[in-house]
Amino acid sequence: MTDAHETAADSPLRTTGGAPPDDDGSSATEAPIPLLEPREGIPPVIADEAALAEVIAAFAAGSGPVAVDAERASGYRYGQRAYLVQLRREGAGTALVDPVACPDLSGLGEALSGVEWVLHAATQDLPCLREIGMVPTRLFDTELAGRLAGFPRVGLGAMVENVLGFVLEKGHSAVDWSTRPLPEPWLRYAALDVELLVDLRDALEKELDRQGKLDWARQEFHAIASAPPAEPRKDPWRRTSGMHKVRRRRQLAVVRELWQTRDRIAQRRDVSPGKVLGDAAIVEAALALPANANALAALNGFGNRMSRRQLEQWQAAVDRAKALTESQLPQPGQPVTGPPPPRAWADKDPQAAARLSAARAAVTALAERLNMPQENLITPDTVRRVCWEPPRVPDPESVAAALAGYGARAWQVEQVTPALVEALDQPAPPNPPGQPDPPQRPNPSA
Numbered sequence: 001m002t003d004a005h006e007t008a009a010d011s012p013l014r015t016t017g018g019a020p021p022d023d024d025g026s027s028a029t030e031a032p033i034p035l036l037e038p039r040e041g042i043p044p045v046i047a048d049e050a051a052l053a054e055v056i057a058a059f060a061a062g063s064g065p066v067a068v069d070a071e072r073a074s075g076y077r078y079g080q081r082a083y084l085v086q087l088r089r090e091g092a093g094t095a096l097v098d099p100v101a102c103p104d105l106s107g108l109g110e111a112l113s114g115v116e117w118v119l120h121a122a123t124q125d126l127p128c129l130r131e132i133g134m135v136p137t138r139l140f141d142t143e144l145a146g147r148l149a150g151f152p153r154v155g156l157g158a159m160v161e162n163v164l165g166f167v168l169e170k171g172h173s174a175v176d177w178s179t180r181p182l183p184e185p186w187l188r189y190a191a192l193d194v195e196l197l198v199d200l201r202d203a204l205e206k207e208l209d210r211q212g213k214l215d216w217a218r219q220e221f222h223a224i225a226s227a228p229p230a231e232p233r234k235d236p237w238r239r240t241s242g243m244h245k246v247r248r249r250r251q252l253a254v255v256r257e258l259w260q261t262r263d264r265i266a267q268r269r270d271v272s273p274g275k276v277l278g279d280a281a282i283v284e285a286a287l288a289l290p291a292n293a294n295a296l297a298a299l300n301g302f303g304n305r306m307s308r309r310q311l312e313q314w315q316a317a318v319d320r321a322k323a324l325t326e327s328q329l330p331q332p333g334q335p336v337t338g339p340p341p342p343r344a345w346a347d348k349d350p351q352a353a354a355r356l357s358a359a360r361a362a363v364t365a366l367a368e369r370l371n372m373p374q375e376n377l378i379t380p381d382t383v384r385r386v387c388w389e390p391p392r393v394p395d396p397e398s399v400a401a402a403l404a405g406y407g408a409r410a411w412q413v414e415q416v417t418p419a420l421v422e423a424l425d426q427p428a429p430p431n432p433p434g435q436p437d438p439p440q441r442p443n444p445s446a
Contacts, residue, residue, distance in 0.1 A: 035166040038191040042184065043094050045084075047101035052108070055087075055095045060111035062089035065140065067118045067197035070125045071177040071190060075274070078266045082128040083177035088194040089115075096190060099132045100180070106133025116140055118201045120156045122224055130229065139225045140217075142197065145204040148217050150371035160196055163203050168192055211371075216411040220376075223409060238334060242283035249329040253321035254286040256330055261317040277301065277314070285318055338381065339388035355387040355424050362419035370415070378416045382406045386420060394424035 046052050059066065071084040085097040085105065099105060109129075117136035119125055121143040129135070146154035153159075157168045172189040179186075208214040233239075237259035246252055259282060266273040281301020290296040293311040296318065297303070302311060339345075345353035363383060367374040374380070385406055391398035399421050403413045 030165060032161045032165050032167045035160075035168055035192055035195065038094055038188065038195055040093050042187050042191055043096055045182065045187065046095060046097040049102065052097065052102050052105075055092075055097065056108050056111045058092040059087060059089050059095070059108065062092035064090045065116040065118050065198050065201060066112055067194040067201075068125070068129070068134075068136075069119065069190070069193045069197070070128050072128055073176050073178040075174070075272050076176040077178050077272060078270050080128050082125075082132060084182065084190055085129070085132070085134070086190050086194045088197065090198070094191050094194060096187060100178075104133055109134035113137055118142065118197050120159075120197065126224070127229070136225055139221050140201050140205070141221055141224060142200050142204055144220055144224075144376070145201075145208060145217050147376050148213050148220070148372050149204060149207050149211060156193065159204075160200060163200055163207075164196055166196060213370075216409075219409040219411050235330075235334060240282055241279040245283055246286050247332065249326075249332060250322065250324075251286040251289065252330045252332060253324055253328075254289065254318055255282055257317040257321040258282045258285060258314065261314070285314070289322065290315065290318060339384050342384065345388075349388075352388050355390065356384065358423035359383050359387050359420055362423045363416065366415065366419050378403070378408060378412050382408055383420070387424065390424045394421055396421055399424065 044051075046055055066087055066089040069086040070082040071086075072080050073083050074080065077083075082099045085099055086094065087097070087108075088094040097105065097108070112134075114137055116138045118140045119136075120141070122139055122141040126136075142156070142159060143154045146159050151159065151162065153162065157170045160166050160168050169189055169192065172186045175186060177186075182190075205214065208217050235256075237256045240255055240259055243255065246255055258277070262273050262277045262282070266276045269276070278301050281299065284299045284301055285296060288295070288299055290299065293308070293315040296315050297306070297311055302314065340348060342353075342356060345356060360383065363374055363378060367377045370377060382403065386399070386402050391402055396417050400413045400417045403416060403420070404410075408416070
C-alpha cells in the first residue's frame with residue numbers, strides 16, 4: 001500500500017468542496033492528491049473462461065464489500081450493454097472483465113451473492129450488469145449516500161476529492177468503450193474508478209451515521225436492490241427531441257415511422273440511433289411532410305452526404321405514415337394515468353391547487369432542514385398524487401398509508417407525513433366576486 005492509500009484508509013472525513021461541515025463548522029483545507037496509478041498496477045483484461053474462473057475464485061475468497069463499476073458505449077453503440085466491468089475486493093485486488101469476450105458473468109455474480117456491492121449511481125449500471133448475469137442482493141450506492149448526506153456535488157470524482165482528498169482523472173468517461181483492444185490509459189482510468197470506492201463507502205457510512213441518516217440510506221439501498229427490472233417505455237418515439245413542435249396527428253405518424261425505421265437500422269448496425277439520423281431531422285421531415293425524396297433532400301439533416309438509396313428509405317417511411325387512415329394515426333399526447341399537469345389545477349380544482357402549493361412549501365422547508373434534495377426526501381409525483389386525491393380524512397394514519405401505497409419508504413413516511421397532514425387541510429380559496437363557484441370534483445378516496 002502506498003503512502004497515498006494509507007492516507008485514504010486512515011484519514012477522517014474531509015469537508016472540502018462543499019461537503020457537510022463538522023459539528024463545530026470546521027472544514028479541511030489540505031490540497032487534494034492526484035491518484036495516478038492503481039496500487040497493484042493495471043490488471044490484465046479478463047477475456048477468456050480460464051482467466052474468468054481464476055477471478056471468480058479470487059473474489060469468492062476475498063473479504064468485505066466489493067466495488068463494482070461498468071463502462072458502456074453510450075452515443076456510439078446501440079443499447080446500453082456493458083463493455084467493461086471493473087471490480088475490487090479486499091484480498092482479491094482489482095479485476096477488469098471484458099463482457100464481450102465473456103458474455104455470461106452469472107458465475108461471478110453467484111460468487112458475490114450475499115456480499116455488499118458498492119456502486120456509484122447504481123441505477124445506471126444495474127440494468128447492463130443484469131444483462132450479463134450480475135445481480136446484487138445487497139448494495140451501497142455512494143452517489144445516493146452523498147445526496148442523503150447533503151453533498152452538493154455527488155459525481156464520483158467530486159466525492160472522492162471532497163471526502164477522501166484524492167483527485168481522479170475523468171478524461172475517459174465518454175469514450176467508445178466498445179473499442180478493442182482498449183488503450184492502456186482507458187484501462188488505468190477504469191481501474192482507478194473502483195480503487196477507492198470501498199474507502200468512500202466507509203467514510204460516507206460514518207457521515208450518515210453521524211447525521212442520523214444511516215438507516216434511511218439502508219432503506220433506500222434495499223429498495224434499489226429489490227426493485228424489479230424497469231418495464232419497457234411505452235411509445236419511446238414520443239421522446240424525440242423537438243416533439244413540442246409537432247402538433248398534427250399526421251405529423252406525429254411521420255415521427256413514429258421515421259423513429260421506428262431508424263431504430264431498426266441502428267439495432268442491425270449496432271450503432272447509436274443518433275448516428276443513423278438525428279432527432280432534428282426527424283422533426284423537420286414531420287413538419288414538412290415532403291412529397292418525394294428530392295423534397296426530403298432539401299431539409300436539414302438529409303443533406304449532400306446522404307445517398308439516394310438512404311433518401312428513398314427515409315421517404316418510404318414518410319409515405320407509409322402519409323398513407324395511414326385517420327383511425328391509425330397516433331393521438332396527440334400519451335394517456336394520463338395520474339393527476340393532470342399542476343398548471344391546470346387552479347382551473348380544474350382550486351382546492352387541490354392550494355393543497356399542492358402548501359405541500360410543496362412544506363416539503364421544501366423540511367428538505368432544507370434535513371439537508372438533502374427534495375426529490376430524495378419524497379418524489380414530486382407522490383406529493384402530486386396525494387394532493388390530487390387526498391384521503392377523506394387527512395389524519396396521520398391515512399396520509400401515511402397513502403404515502404406507503406405510492407412506494408414511499410418507512411423513513412420517508414415518518415418524516416413527510418406531519419408536513420403533508422397540515423398541507424392537506426387547506427381551505428378552498430375564496431371565489432372572486434361575481435364569479436360562479438368552480439365545479440366540485442368528487443374525491444375518489446372518499
